[in-house]
Amino acid sequence: xxxxxxxxxxxxxxxxxxxxxxxxxxxxxxxxxxxxxxxxxxxxxxxxxxxxxxxxxxxxxxxxxxxxxxxxxxxxxxxxxxxxxxxxxxxxxxxxxxxxxxxxxxxxxxxxxxxxxxxxxxxxxxxxxxxxxxxxxxxxxxxxxxxxxxxxxxxxxxxxxxxxxxxxxxxxxxxxxxxxxxxxxxxxxxxxxxxxxxxxxxxxxxxxxxxxxxxxxxxxxxxxxxxxxxxxxxxxx
Ligand code: URA
Numbered sequence: 001x002x003x004x005x006x007x008x009x010x011x012x013x014x015x016x017x018x019x020x021x022x023x024x025x026x027x028x029x030x031x032x033x034x035x036x037x038x039x040x041x042x043x044x045x046x047x048x049x050x051x052x053x054x055x056x057x058x059x060x061x062x063x064x065x066x067x068x069x070x071x072x073x074x075x076x077x078x079x080x081x082x083x084x085x086x087x088x089x090x091x092x093x094x095x096x097x098x099x100x101x102x103x104x105x106x107x108x109x110x111x112x113x114x115x116x117x118x119x120x121x122x123x124x125x126x127x128x129x130x131x132x133x134x135x136x137x138x139x140x141x142x143x144x145x146x147x148x149x150x151x152x153x154x155x156x157x158x159x160x161x162x163x164x165x166x167x168x169x170x171x172x173x174x175x176x177x178x179x180x181x182x183x184x185x186x187x188x189x190x191x192x193x194x195x196x197x198x199x200x201x202x203x204x205x206x207x208x209x210x211x212x213x214x215x216x217x218x219x220x221x222x223x224x225x226x227x228x229x230x231x232x233x234x235x236x237x
Contacts, residue, residue, distance in 0.1 A: 004030065005038035007049065011056045027052050063225055064088045064110040066096075066217040067208060068200075074099040074108060084108060088217050097121065098179055098203075106131070106200030107208040109228075110217070119232035120204065126160070126177040127204040127231055131184050132167075134197035139164065139172045143191045147174070153186035162187065173201075204231040 002010075008019040008028065019028070019038065026034040029050045030042055042049060049056045066087055068074070073081045074096045084096050093112040098121055100108055111117060120127050143164055150158035159180075165173040174184055185195045201208050205227035212218060220228070 001041040001043055003038070004028070004035055004040045004042050004049070007042055007044055008051075008056065013051055013056060022051065029053070061113045062091055062094070062111060063113065063220040063228075064094075064217045065206065065209070065212070065220055065224070066108045066110055067212045067214050068100055068105055068108045069214040070103045070105055073102050084110065087215055100200060101182065101185075101198070104198045104200065105214065106198075107203055107206060108200070109203065109206065109220075116229065116232050116234065119234065120228070121179065123178060125231075125233065128175050128177055128202070129179065129200060129204075130173060130175040130202045132199045132201055133172050133174055133184060133188060133195050135170045135172065135188060135193040136196055137193055138170050139166050139188070139191075139193060141166070143172075143193075146191055147187065151187055151190045153180070153183070153190050155180060159183070159187060204228060 004023065005016050005019045008014065008022070009016050013019055014022065016038075022028050023035050023038050028035045030040070030047050032048070066084060068084055068087070071082065072084045072087065075083050076085055076095050077083065081102060085094060088094065088110050091112060094110055095112070095117070097109040097111060097117040100106065109120075119125060144166070147159075147162045147164045150161060152158050160177050162174060162176045167173060174187070176183060176187075180186075184198060188195050206220075206224060209218075
C-alpha cells in the first residue's frame with residue numbers, strides 16, 4: 001500500500017502539491033469513488049486510480065532477486081556467454097544492479113528502476129555487501145586487521161575498512177562497503193590467498209533467501225523493497 005499523493009506524484013501526474021489540489025477538487029477517483037484525502041492508502045496493483053476519469057498507468061517498476069549461478073555474465077548483452085537476463089522474466093529496460101563475476105554466485109538484483117540502482121551503486125552510500133569466499137588456504141587472524149585498516153589492491157586508494165570473519169574449511173565472510181572491479185578476489189590476493197569460490201550473501205538489507213535455488217529468481221517482497229529504498233536514501237510513503 002502506498003499513499004495516494006505519492007502514487008500520483010511517482011506516476012508523473014504532478015508534484016505532491018499539484019496532486020493534492022487535484023484531490024481537493026475531486027478530480028481523482030479510486031475505484032470510481034472520488035478520493036477523500038491525499039494521505040489515503042492505495043494498492044497500486046489492485047486499485048484503479050483515475051484522473052478526470054482517465055486511469056493512471058504505473059511506472060511499471062519491477063525488482064527481481066536472482067540467485068545467480070556461475071557461468072552467467074552480469075550484463076544485458078554478451079557475445080560469448082549467457083547473461084543473467086536469461087534467468088528473469090523478459091521485460092523492457094531491465095538490468096543488473098552492479099556486477100558479479102561470471103564465476104561468482106549469489107544475490108543479484110535486477111530491475112528497471114534506474115534511480116534506485118544509481119543510488120545503491122553510489123560510492124557515497126556504501127551499501128554493505130557480504131560475500132562467502134572459499135580460499136586456497138585459510139585466512140589468518142592478521143587478515144582481519146589488515147582488511148579493517150584497508151589494503152592496497154593496486155588502485156589509487158587503499159580499500160575502505162572491511163570486516164572479515166574466519167570460518168572453518170578455508171572459508172571466510174567478507175563484508176565490503178564499496179564495489180570495485182574483482183574487489184574481493186583482489187583483496188584476498190593482496191594478503192596472499194586466492195579465492196576459489198565466491199558467493200554474495202547480501203546487499204544492504206537484502207539477503208539471499210535460503211530457499212531460492214541457484215538460477216531462480218523472485219520479485220522482492222514489499223518489505224524488502226521498502227528496506228532497500230530506505231538504504232538508498234529514498235522515502236517510501
Ligand atoms: N568481488 C569479486 O572479486 N568478484 C565478484 O563477483 C564480486 C566481488
